[in-house]
Amino acid sequence: MKTQLLSQAVLNFTIRGKVSRTVLPLHGVILLVGEPGTGKTSLARGLAHRTALAFQGGRFRLLEVEPHTLTSSAMGKTQRAVSDLFSQAIAEAASQGPTIVLLDEVETLAADRSKMSLDANPIDIHRATDAVLVQLDALADRFPELLFVATSNFPDAVDSAFTSRCDLVLRIPLPDREACGRILKDCLAGLGQTFPSIGRLASAPGFDRCAAECVGLDGRAIRKMVANALASSPQTAVNPDQVTLENIFAAAKSAKANRSPEARSK
Ligand SMILES: Nc1ncnc2c1ncn2[C@@H]1O[C@H](COP(=O)(O)OP(=O)(O)OP(=O)(O)O)[C@@H](O)[C@H]1O
Ligand SMILES: [Mg+2]
Known part of the structure; x- marks a missing residue:
């Protein structure tokens, strides 16, 4: 998955400047x-870092946008803030060279217009989505060396016209058995730098059982x-070095049991 993601990002910078958008309608999202x-x-x-490396460390810029900072309770302000962000801040960065923009939690910016009733939801948000779409089209035209990487927990809440403009939609799944083992190992190794006996748990018998118990988290x-x-x-809290794989197994079991029923059913 990481390779697919990286390849799509790299392709954005190799092809968009050279091929007409009527042939390949790429938006850089x-x-x-x-x-x-x-x-x-x-x-x-x-991804931003790895993409830069793929171009021999070319000068890439990374901008991070937190949509929450743009949405305002005052009517009309959000649309304006979105337009200004895209047409000024992002356009300025993009005009100076290859740029990657992280649009975190994009559902707040490009909210699905078909799902909101105009009385329950501020019309302001509706306009903000329109502004995002208009600006995305304009930026895609002007800057072939611009890539947006958007994230969302709620794909159903993202406007379909936004999704349609995405060059790739990638679903990040829960980690599988092997990935759980690697995350757990990395975490124990990190702790091992301060508490050496915790680091040793990563290669102790019983580790695999703990990793297997993490599946679902x-x-x-x-x-x-x-x-x-x-x-x-209280003892392990005072001396974390005393933690055992039994403690980790029990904690994993309890974390899974306490997950919301909605998350567990997935
Ligand atoms: N696949 C993974 N490998 C290693 N660590 C991970 C992985 N997934 C999550 N983590 C850990 O979880 C933390 C949170 O990850 P991150 O903020 O990137 O998740 P997210 O998908 O953006 O979550 P949210 O949707 O809540 O914003 C990371 O800092 C990292 O420690
Ligand atoms: Mg996140």
């Missing part, structure tokens, strides 16, 4: 969707579960 904590934001940030939940294991008792 990649959307990552998936449950909370599956690593979408981290992946998007890493997202990456963030796995790391939080390790913190819960360190807090298994």
Whole structure:
């Protein structure tokens, strides 16, 4: 999946300047969707770095947009803020060279207009979505060396005209058995830098059983579960070095049992 993502990002910068949009209607937008904590934001940030490396470390710029800072309760302000952001800040960065823009939690900006009733939802948001679409088209025309990487937990809440403009929509799944093992190992190794005996748990018998018990948790939940294991008792909390694989197994089991029924059914 990472290779597919990287290749699509690289292609954006190799082809869009050279091939007409009537032949390949690329907008320079990649959307990552998936449950909370599956690593979408981290992946998007890493992508910018890896794309730059693919071009021998060419000068890439990374901008991060937090849509929440744009939405305002005052009527009409959001649409204006969105237009200004795209037509000024992003356009200025893009005019100076290859640019990647992280649009985190894009459903707040490009909310599905067909799902909102005009009395329940501010018309302002409706206009903000229109503004995003208009600006995306304009930027795609002007700047072939611009790539948006958008993320969302709620793909159904993203406007279909936005999704239609995405060159690739990638669903980030929960980590499988092997990925759970790698996340857990990485977490224990990181702790091992401060608490060496925790680091050794990653290669101790019983590790695989713990990794298997993590299946069903997202990456963030796995790391939080390790913190819960360190807090298994006041003793381990004072001396985290005393944590055992039994503690980790129990914490993983309990983290899964306490997941919301909605998350568990997925
Ligand atoms: N696949 C993974 N490998 C390693 N660590 C992961 C992975 N997925 C999540 N994590 C851990 O979880 C943390 C949260 O990940 P991130 O913020 O990228 O998730 P997200 O999908 O953007 O979540 P949200 O939808 O809630 O914004 C990361 O800092 C990392 O520690
Ligand atoms: Mg995120």
